[in-house]
Amino acid sequence: MALKSPRFASNAALQNAARSAPPIRRGANGQHVAAIQQAFIDLGLGMAISTKKAGKADGIFGGETESRVWQFQARMGLTRDGIVGRDTMAKLDELLPTAGPPPKPLPPAKMTHKINVHMRSIDNPTVPEFTQLKVMEEIYAQYLIRVDVLTGQSVGLTPGEQFTLNIVDGDCKWDQVSDEQRLLQNSGSNQGVGVNDIVVYFATVLREKNGETLQGCAGHAPTRPAVMIAASATDKTTMAHEVCHVLLSSSFTPVHVGEDANLMCSAPMCTGQPAYLSVAQLNRVFASKLLHKL
Structure with missing residues (x-):
């Protein structure tokens, strides 16, 4: 042609x-x-x-x-x-038949898939939950993916649980959780959560065994898709980043990339506005059972 x-x-x-x-x-x-x-x-x-x-x-x-x-x-x-x-x-x-402006704009994007999300909070994050949600919606909408928040609530903890979960200890590992991470992810907050839904927990402090603190972690039990976000997290893409880890699954490599504007960047801050995904990442995301076709 x-x-x-x-x-x-x-x-x-x-x-x-x-x-x-x-x-x-x-x-x-x-x-x-x-x-x-x-x-x-x-x-x-x-x-x-x-x-x-x-x-x-x-x-x-x-x-x-x-x-x-x-x-x-x-x-x-x-x-x-x-x-x-x-x-x-x-x-x-x-x-674009001419060198000038296009005769008409692209038609509005029509979402083709969705992610079901449940939000649970035990602390007020530095970057508010709905600010992170808005950024996540913008990032995924680029790829015709809608983010549906099905439920949202504060997690009711006993005084003992509140003390235990003030700092959530445990290394961030795939397909396994520490006792404290399990307590957070089982703390009376699973009502209405489907097996292919993702639960986002806004915790207080996430600390690994070596003392390093994390902005977020996608470690979860194999049958319980979930992420944890530290209240101190300052990157607005943290929620979108951790949810993408779950969509990509534990077998996807590389886990992080050296492109600051990519959503799965290895830097402390992902700078894309909005952050983007590579075709390899998108292929895996669209193969996830956690992505629902509209």
Whole structure:
């Protein structure tokens, strides 16, 4: 297929991509990538990271660009592989027939899946629960995933339990919990929780055996999907990050990545606004039984 839009037609790499010979993928860079990034910007898919340094598309096909390709493909009903090949270029060529503004914006995104969440609190977090929830909703909505909070309540503890759970000790490990973590996750807070729902516990202090404190932990019993968020957590993405650990499951690697803007970043703060996920991460998320089709 020969491209017709003056945005793309004169670029040989884009013409080759329109024949998937070869397609354009993560790791590429140059004016052809910048043209694709600008197309997404004009269609309303923001590229905050890729435009941060120069104020315009940087032409680097990194994590953010891969994520936007996936989002565009999902909204257009195309194969969601994060690669710009024949079908993706054909749709861009159709939607952007001129070098000027697009004739019409993309249709509103329609959610295709949902996550069922239950929120439980034993302390008031530094970043309020509903602030973290709003950030989580924004992150997952990029991928047509809706976050449904089915129930929310303060956890009623006895004086003895309150004392015990003032600091929740135990290393953050997959598929197992410490006695204190088990006490928190069993503290009369499981009413109405389905087997494929995720419970988010806002605790006080999460401390590992070596004395290190954590912002959050996705360690839980195998049949009880749950995460714990420390009241002192300062990263607004903590809830979204820990829930994503559960969706990815204990077998997914790498657990964390060295991209600060990725939701599963290894840095203390994930800087994406909103944070993004890679195609590999998305493939695993969409295979999770905890993701419900609408």
